[in-house]
Structures are given as C-alpha cells and as structure tokens.
Amino acid sequence: MEFAFSKEDQAFQQEVRDFIKKELPPTWTGTGLMQEAKDGEEWEFAHSMLRKVGEKNWHSLAWPKEHGGWDSVTKQFIFSHEMYFNELPGVDLQGALMCAPTVIQYGTDQQKKDHLPKIAKGQEVWxxxxxxxxxxxxxxxxxxxxxxxxxxxxxxxxxxxxxxxxxxxxxxxxxxxxxxxxxxxxxxxxxxxxxxxxxxxxxxxxxxxxxxxxxxxxxxxxxxxxxxxxxDGWRVTGATLGYERSGIHRIAAARRNIDRLLEFAKETKRNGVPLFKDPLVRNRITQLVIEGEIARLLAVRIVYLQSNGKPMDHEASMSRVFGAELQQRVAQAGMQITRGFGLVGEGSKWAPLAGFFQRQYLYAAAATVGAGTSEIQRNIIAQRGLGLPRI
Ligand SMILES: Cc1cc2nc3c(=O)[nH]c(=O)nc-3n(C[C@H](O)[C@H](O)[C@H](O)COP(=O)(O)OP(=O)(O)OC[C@H]3O[C@@H](n4cnc5c(N)ncnc54)[C@H](O)[C@@H]3O)c2cc1C
Missing domain, CATH: 2.40.110.10 (Butyryl-CoA Dehydrogenase, subunit A, domain 2)
Known part of the structure; x- marks a missing residue:
C-alpha cells in the first residue's frame, strides 16, 4: 500500500503551487470558492482566474482523454486541494466538476461538442x-x-x-x-x-x-x-449530486483555517504567555489537526475509488458530513479562542485576523443547510454504508 503521490503527481503539485504563488495577489482576502465571489472586483478576479486555469487546461483534469481530459482524478484532487487551501478562486465546481462529467456520462454528442471545449477553456459559466x-x-x-x-x-x-x-x-x-x-x-x-x-x-x-x-x-x-x-432525469441528478458531494473545498478550507488558528495561538499572548501554552487551547487545536487529517484521508479514499473505476456512494456522504462539520468545529474553536474579540466587527483593529473567524463562522452556518445536510447524508450512510465488509 502506497500513501504518497507518484513522482509525476508530485511534479504536478509543484507546478500548481508555482502557479498559485504567481497568481495569488498578496492582498487577496476574497473567497477561494469562485461561485461565491462578491460582485465587482472580487468576481472579476475570480472570472479572470477561471480563464487562466483554462489556458493551463486544468479544468479537465478528471475528464476522460477522449473528451480532451487528463483522465486523472488524482491530479484533480491535487489541483482542487491546492487552490482551495490557498483560497485562490478558479476551480470551476459547477461547470467543470458538475456539468461536464454529467454531460460526459449522459449527454449527447452534440452537447459534448457544444459545451466541453468551452468549459475546458473557462469560457462558459454554469x-x-x-x-x-x-x-x-x-x-x-x-x-x-x-x-x-x-x-x-x-x-x-x-x-x-x-x-x-x-x-x-x-x-x-x-x-x-x-x-x-x-x-x-x-x-x-x-x-x-x-x-x-x-x-x-x-x-x-x-x-x-x-x-x-x-x-x-x-x-x-x-x-x-x-x-x-x-x-429519467432523477438518474442523471444522482450522478450530478454525487460529483458535487465528493468535492474537497470544505476540507481544504478547514485545514487552512486550522493552520491559521495554530499560528494565531502561537503569536498571541495572554498574561504574557502564548495562548498555545494553555493546555485547553493546545488540546483543542491538536484535536482539530487530527480531524483535519481524518478528513483528508476520507477524501483520498474517494480519489482511490474513482481512479479505480469503483462506485462511490456512502463514502462521499461520509466525507461530506465530516468535512462540513469539521468546518463548523474549526469556526467555533476560532470564535472561542479569540474570545470576545472574535465578535468585534470585521476590519476593526481589535478584530483578530481582521474578523476572519467571524466570516468562517457564517460560512460554517451556511454549511449546515444545503444539499449536503448532515441528516440526509447520514441517511445515505445508514442505508447503504452500514454493515458492509470493511477493507
Ligand atoms: C450555501 C448554499 C448554496 C446553495 N446553492 C444551491 C444551488 O446552487 N442550486 C440549488 O439548486 N440549490 C442550492 N442550495 C440549496 C440547497 O440544495 C437546499 O438548501 C437543500 O437542498 C436543503 O433544502 P431546504 O433549504 O429547502 O431545507 P429543507 O429541505 O426544508 O430542510 C430543513 C431541515 O430539515 C432537515 N431534513 C429535511 N428532510 C429530512 C429528512 N428526511 N430526514 C431528516 N432531516 C431532514 C434538513 O437536513 C434541514 O436541516 C444551496 C444551499 C446553500 C446553503
């Protein structure tokens, strides 16, 4: 069993990291979720990144070669994780990762001809x-x-x-x-x-x-x-929602925010002592680091299933529930560790990380509803994922 990327995939990961370093403006405070970018400058930047990623031909990493893709779920995982972790918008969740695979699986030749090349170039917004x-x-x-x-x-x-x-x-x-x-x-x-x-x-x-x-x-x-x-659209819908559920953005964002919290706890002193020396704070953050790693491994499992042509079902639900709830636990820890200051208005000099965890708290609240609602995903796990033989 190999728990590492191949040499080729490691080289690709480095190429993506170099791309991010070059393109990410040092002052960027927007979201890495392209479709959630605010109108105006934030969206204009996100939209320009959609096209730049298209020029690299990275929207089609997971698509089959016959449709102009790279046939590599692993490279898609690497690309998405790096982009979301660094909060650079440009991953096309709705076009390249939901519409395109649905059209590839169920669409007509004409639909493939009409849409895939444009989505691949970042020229069509869905x-x-x-x-x-x-x-x-x-x-x-x-x-x-x-x-x-x-x-x-x-x-x-x-x-x-x-x-x-x-x-x-x-x-x-x-x-x-x-x-x-x-x-x-x-x-x-x-x-x-x-x-x-x-x-x-x-x-x-x-x-x-x-x-x-x-x-x-x-x-x-x-x-x-x-x-x-x-x-027969319900069958097609199941495929589209499966592609949506297996997304990695919540996990990458949660892991990035754990790093931020760790940095904050090391740099911030209370009564002259760094917060991280407080056993309660240290244990809380350590627990989150462990959970971040579990979340990553649940996501890697989906990559394994997809790259080996195996169906993914309750596995995607597990990853979705764990990722969304981890995002909430990180936001809650962030608010509690920053104490009353965490509630100070965004942008104020008294707001830790300029109100960052406040925003994360709101994002995490949004994650409690949505297509990945925990109750629904737990139902899927209960119906199809319990009592199955374990690997
Ligand atoms: C950030 C965000 C982005 C979204 N983007 C899109 C989008 O682009 N396109 C789109 O079409 N939709 C989108 N949605 C909508 C999303 O898919 C719905 O919010 C979701 O399907 C839940 O539906 P609802 O809000 O009507 O809640 P309801 O279905 O009314 O659910 C309310 C609560 O009841 C629980 N519940 C419902 N049924 C059951 C059950 N059988 N068993 C146990 N508990 C249950 C739910 O888990 C939830 O907690 C988005 C939602 C969010 C939050």
Missing part, C-alpha cells in the same frame, strides 16, 4: 437550478413544469438558492415533465440557456454568498438540451 421554494432536501417533489411540445418543452416555474445564477450563461435545470407518475419518475434534466426569453434571474442577497432566484415564464427549451431520457 449554475445549478435544482432547489425550489417547496423542494429542497426532498428534491424530487419539485414542481417547475415542462410541457412536451414535440421538439421542445415549454417551462414554467421557479427555482431558488441558485448560487451565482446572475452571472451564469447556463443552468443545470430539473423540471417536472410528467405529473401523473411517482415523483422520481416524472423528472427531466435540461440544460437551459439563461438568456432565453422568459427567463428572469433575481439576485437574493445572503450573509455569505450569491444566491439567486430563477423564474421561468413560458420558456422554450429545445429537446436537444435534454440530458438522458425524458422523465
């Missing part, structure tokens, strides 16, 4: 239009209606929580195409161009990110934009 006001965790109860008109659908309804939709050109969209069958069996998966007449995107400000609502008013979507078969 968003996900799954959730609705009445359909979140129970996504299959969605009600955005698509009426079959022969060669096209007419779509009416509303989506919500679509991250970054106001800047996206395309949306992965779920619609109810047959209301007369059990709910999972009447869903179709569409690629919808958000510039189509009848589509309205409305920005919905929130504490951390870039939520939007999307309204569909008699929107004509050609059948060529259907991914998979009509009324």
């Amino acid at each position: 968003c996900q239009a799954f959730s609705e006001p009445g359909a979140g965790s129970d996504l299959a109860s969605l009600s955005t209606k698509a009426v079959d008109k022969g060669d096209h659908f007419v779509v009416d309804g509303q989506k919500v929580w679509s991250t970054g939709a106001h800047r996206a050109e395309w949306a992965l969209t779920l619609v109810r195409s047959n209301p007369d069958v059990p709910k999972h069996k009447g869903i179709t998966f569409l690629l919808v161009n958000l510039k189509t007449p009848g589509v309205t995107v409305r920005f919905l400000p929130n504490i951390v990110g870039t939520y939007c609502e999307i309204f569909f008013d008699s929107v004509v979507v050609p059948k060529e934009n259907m991914v998979g078969k009509q009324n």
Whole structure:
C-alpha cells in the first residue's frame, strides 16, 4: 500500500503551487470558492482566474482523454486541494466538476461538442437550478413544469438558492415533465440557456454568498438540451449530486483555517504567555489537526475509488458530513479562542485576523443547510454504508 503521490503527481503539485504563488495577489482576502465571489472586483478576479486555469487546461483534469481530459482524478484532487487551501478562486465546481462529467456520462454528442471545449477553456459559466421554494432536501417533489411540445418543452416555474445564477450563461435545470407518475419518475434534466426569453434571474442577497432566484415564464427549451431520457432525469441528478458531494473545498478550507488558528495561538499572548501554552487551547487545536487529517484521508479514499473505476456512494456522504462539520468545529474553536474579540466587527483593529473567524463562522452556518445536510447524508450512510465488509 502506497500513501504518497507518484513522482509525476508530485511534479504536478509543484507546478500548481508555482502557479498559485504567481497568481495569488498578496492582498487577496476574497473567497477561494469562485461561485461565491462578491460582485465587482472580487468576481472579476475570480472570472479572470477561471480563464487562466483554462489556458493551463486544468479544468479537465478528471475528464476522460477522449473528451480532451487528463483522465486523472488524482491530479484533480491535487489541483482542487491546492487552490482551495490557498483560497485562490478558479476551480470551476459547477461547470467543470458538475456539468461536464454529467454531460460526459449522459449527454449527447452534440452537447459534448457544444459545451466541453468551452468549459475546458473557462469560457462558459454554469449554475445549478435544482432547489425550489417547496423542494429542497426532498428534491424530487419539485414542481417547475415542462410541457412536451414535440421538439421542445415549454417551462414554467421557479427555482431558488441558485448560487451565482446572475452571472451564469447556463443552468443545470430539473423540471417536472410528467405529473401523473411517482415523483422520481416524472423528472427531466435540461440544460437551459439563461438568456432565453422568459427567463428572469433575481439576485437574493445572503450573509455569505450569491444566491439567486430563477423564474421561468413560458420558456422554450429545445429537446436537444435534454440530458438522458425524458422523465429519467432523477438518474442523471444522482450522478450530478454525487460529483458535487465528493468535492474537497470544505476540507481544504478547514485545514487552512486550522493552520491559521495554530499560528494565531502561537503569536498571541495572554498574561504574557502564548495562548498555545494553555493546555485547553493546545488540546483543542491538536484535536482539530487530527480531524483535519481524518478528513483528508476520507477524501483520498474517494480519489482511490474513482481512479479505480469503483462506485462511490456512502463514502462521499461520509466525507461530506465530516468535512462540513469539521468546518463548523474549526469556526467555533476560532470564535472561542479569540474570545470576545472574535465578535468585534470585521476590519476593526481589535478584530483578530481582521474578523476572519467571524466570516468562517457564517460560512460554517451556511454549511449546515444545503444539499449536503448532515441528516440526509447520514441517511445515505445508514442505508447503504452500514454493515458492509470493511477493507
Ligand atoms: C450555501 C448554499 C448554496 C446553495 N446553492 C444551491 C444551488 O446552487 N442550486 C440549488 O439548486 N440549490 C442550492 N442550495 C440549496 C440547497 O440544495 C437546499 O438548501 C437543500 O437542498 C436543503 O433544502 P431546504 O433549504 O429547502 O431545507 P429543507 O429541505 O426544508 O430542510 C430543513 C431541515 O430539515 C432537515 N431534513 C429535511 N428532510 C429530512 C429528512 N428526511 N430526514 C431528516 N432531516 C431532514 C434538513 O437536513 C434541514 O436541516 C444551496 C444551499 C446553500 C446553503
């Protein structure tokens, strides 16, 4: 058993690190999550990085060679981890890591031809239009209606929580195409161009990110934009959500924040003694370091399964739950260790790390909802991951 990257992958890791060193502005305080970048300068920088990563041909690291990819889940892991750890935006979660593999698995040749080259170059921005006001965790109860008109659908309804939709050109969209069958069996998966007449995107400000609502008013979507078969969209959705769940951004961010907390505890003195000498603080941070390593190993396990063509299911859920909850534990430790100062307004000279852990606390709160909600992921683990033979 080998617990290290190959020489070639180590060289790639160095190349990514050199790229980050060159591109990361020393004053950058924005998020590494490209789709969550604030409008204005932050988004403009994130968008420029999307293209720069495209010039390196790094959006397609995990795609099969026949689709212009590198066929290397390991390189994708290395790239994503380095980028998120260093908080340089440019990983295209919704386009390269969710849309592209879905289209590769279920899309038509024309869809592959139309979208993969653009996504690979960072020239097409995607968003996900799954959730609705009445359909979140129970996504299959969605009600955005698509009426079959022969060669096209007419779509009416509303989506919500679509991250970054106001800047996206395309949306992965779920619609109810047959209301007369059990709910999972009447869903179709569409690629919808958000510039189509009848589509309205409305920005919905929130504490951390870039939520939007999307309204569909008699929107004509050609059948060529259907991914998979009509009324069989639930199968395609499962694949897309699997790609989303296996993402590494929470784990990389949590590990980076543990390092930050450690640095803070070593540099900050209380009663003349560095905080890190306090056994309670030291144990708390040490525990987080252990958990950061567990999170990394859970993520590596998914890389192993994917690179060996094995299915990943409850393993991705375990990684998702552990990563999201670790992010919360790190944020909570950060707030407690920085004490009352942690609550001082962001930017104040009295706010430790300029209010950094406050922001992390908000991000962590956001991680408690979302497609990876712990209860739902635990249900998946309980249904499919318990009592299985252990390796
Ligand atoms: C930061 C962020 C970004 C997002 N981006 C997108 C996006 O780009 N596109 C998109 O389509 N959606 C997006 N979402 C929406 C997300 O997918 C939904 O929030 C999620 O599916 C939960 O749905 P809900 O908010 O309606 O909560 P609900 O489904 O109402 O759940 C509320 C609570 O009840 C619990 N619960 C629900 N059902 C069960 C059950 N059966 N058993 C046990 N507990 C249960 C949940 O775990 C949760 O704690 C985003 C959400 C967040 C937080």
